[in-house]
Amino acid sequence: MARWQPNASQRLADAALDLFAERGYDNTTVLDIAQRAGLAKSTFFRHFENKRAVLFGEDAVTGPLVAAISEAPPEATPLEAVGRGIEALGQSVFTPAHRAFSARRRTAIEAHPDLQEREALKGLSLTGSIAQALSDRGASALVARAVAELAALALKVAYEQWSDTDNADDYGDLARRILSDVQAAVSK
């Protein structure tokens, strides 16, 4: 049992993951999720627009990532600035305590096209935020967009590997290594 009392949004997400695993996404209703979490249906709708949104509550990633990119030293290249952002995620978001939840979340998303689509759109939004942060640092539009695409790919591949419960890597180390591999892959 977690030692801290999870908030309603997290309790609803946990309940949804239980139910999606037990009976599938299509066979789970918003009422089922609220009841499993011990909350009212109206509470669900205070936190999420619909069932499809329950695994996409807080955007915990964009804020710390963009802040770290913005705060990188002015002389850092766009790729170096992105590396700072990735480190920040490993320290504050994708911590060992979150690995088990992330693994279950990823399994649920991969099992249903609606959730895959939502996750993909979230990824596009993140890519746009990275490009904007790089552009704000003075990168040209094309450099900002290209580096953002590679960064988003590295974050995604790292998340896939890290959220595998057999993996014990630090997220930041893993993602930086993958970003470096990705860059090498397109440099020849």
Added chain:
Amino acid sequence: MARWQPNASQRLADAALDLFAERGYDNTTVLDIAQRAGLAKSTFFRHFENKRAVLFGEDAVTGPLVAAISEAPPEATPLEAVGRGIEALGQSVFTPAHRAFSARRRTAIEAHPDLQEREALKGLSLTGSIAQALSDRGASALVARAVAELAALALKVAYEQWSDTDNADDYGDLARRILSDVQAAVSK
């Protein structure tokens, strides 16, 4: 007036573009589109699932692009193979005759979030197809995904510039130049 008789799918798309420009996407119905095209509503639904789909009829891009990547000489690098694919699009899909339609289509898409979302998902699907084609040529998974991201970005930026009616570039030349700029941008 076009010298060839457009097919039903193209007539519906043209009618939709007229109506979206005149009264907006939200104020246009499927029946409006069918009537403007001089076709029955049932004909609309033989071609498109719903209003949102009317500008996403034929996927004319994936086929020629993937075929040209697959047919590139075995010694071509992943980036060179993608360059062949881009050339093929300039020759067979994004031809001067299609520029005016593409410009109107792009204006309509940028005006409504539903269409933007659909276009973004189409782009993700194309990226996946490019990565698969590169992987089938023997590229590692990470190389295939990284090169596919850069290729998709170059295709998108080139489409944005080319579909500007003031632009007179050949699509293939433009996209190859942008791909080269994108690669240079991430190589330092």
